[in-house]
Amino acid sequence: MPPVLRFAPSPNGPLHLGHAYSALLNFDMARASGGRLLLRIEDIDPTRCRPEFEAAIYEDLAWLGLAWEVPVRRQSEHLDEYRRAVERLAEQGLIYPSFESRAEIARLVAEREAHGVWPRDPDGAPLYPGNAKRLSAAERARLIDSGAPYSLRLDMTAAIARARDLSWHERGEGPNGKTGRIAAAPHAWGDVVLARKETPTSYHLSVVIDDALQGVTEVVRGEDLFHATSVHRLLQHLLGLAEPAYRHHRLIRDEAGLKLSKSTGATGLRELRASGMSAAELRRRIGLP
Template sequence: MSLSPAQRVFRFAPSPNGRLHLGHAYSACLNHDRAREVGGQFLLRLEDIDLARCTPELEASLLSDLAWLGLTPDAPPRRQSEHFADYEAAIAALRDAGLVYPAFMTRGEVKGFATLHEKREGRPWPRDPDGAPIYPGLDRDLTPDERRARIRDGAPFAWRLDMAAALARLEGPLSFTETGNGSEDEVLAEPALWGDVVLARKDLPTSYHLAVTLDDALQGVTDVVRGCDLLPSTSVHRLLQALLGLPVPRYHHHELILGEDGRKLSKSEGAASVRALGEAGLTPVDIRRMVGL
């Protein structure tokens, strides 16, 4: 069933942990423009679950830059840090269904396990689409008593999705609509490529995968427009939608704005900010021209 224009909802979802750069500006403008073209809504979500790196000063800077670009959201921004209860409820539902378990291996320990295996066996350890070693699942088989004892002793842990158990709940393959190639394509979701992904931690009730999936549903997002680097993650999001009974938006994964070295722009590596470009005399029209809009 096609959606009427008034029902179309787009969102821009940056993390306020650095200055807005040209890649962000492109994605924000694309979401804004598509919403305006169809008479839909343009929403802003601040993905600020990293409370150490996301600061009020950087959030204020981000909002100021969006205003300077002429991008006005149609509702107050949703801050993920204000909605931890939503994520806790989702984890509780998955836990009650037996689909998540506490895993105690750290990211460094998983990497060390994979490196040791490769040296010993002489063949590569499987990796997820982002290139990280797949979690070996050693904690999946702990008994309930062993898990409780480790948690009682204060061991840090993450809630990982039991991928095999989750896939067993499905009645058939999952897919999603992708329009990034200029046509409506039905793409097969392959969540198994990610292994037992982290959905939350002991001290943080969510991860990117869980938060973005739940937020899109709670904000009524119908069209997810974001960078093509996130296309593989959509398989995990599609699985979570099925497990939690959430609606499935349409997806459009756009090309990335690359630096002179051909790499994706990064806040951590000092990509030129929109603010710096504005202070150098460029206008919002110049910014749009630079990103091909």
């Protein structure tokens, strides 16, 4: 069977050089191997994702010379599939609701750090510090019925007990040049959020479901997601999903050595195109033949 690759941007801002590198790398690998390239629009965040950004994604990718299969999968059209996955995890006793706001969580972390170091995940965010896992079923039901906002978290300890010695096959470089079979360490992420009251999924949950349903055989993405693969492998195991191979690539960075980001205003592809840059020149700039 030919390999299946995908490029999965979020329409929450303009694509930049980092997106171009990942998209072109996926396209080049699919073409060289006689494989398929899929495009997925990860638009589960209704407050940040906008139609004009999605339209710009198609324009930018076409300018780069990419071709992809249609129809394009849009996550916002598949929320019921994510809900069913959450229900399956809940039936296994692996999901619980937490009710603290972001401000309350920040306060709890500050209280704990006043007495020592509080653990953080590989992205630098503090692990969940609350006690929602210890709430009774009656108290959880009362809070939900009251209309209180909540997040649905994975009980990481219980989940790991069901899936020991997980690993994945890394074909890229990854941090510190790691390749081959990589041992997963999902415990480093604590009780991650898998869904919220207003959004029935999260990046971690939707990405593994989408990859499985679309038959993706090789996930090619930035090395900033290397450690998140531990969570993804755990969810794949718990939901009985196929395991793809992974290839984490280098990031395109700015002059200060920071990865390009929409949030920091990285120059968009449309601006580069308007300045007169050609797609071939862009390839050379990011180090692709």
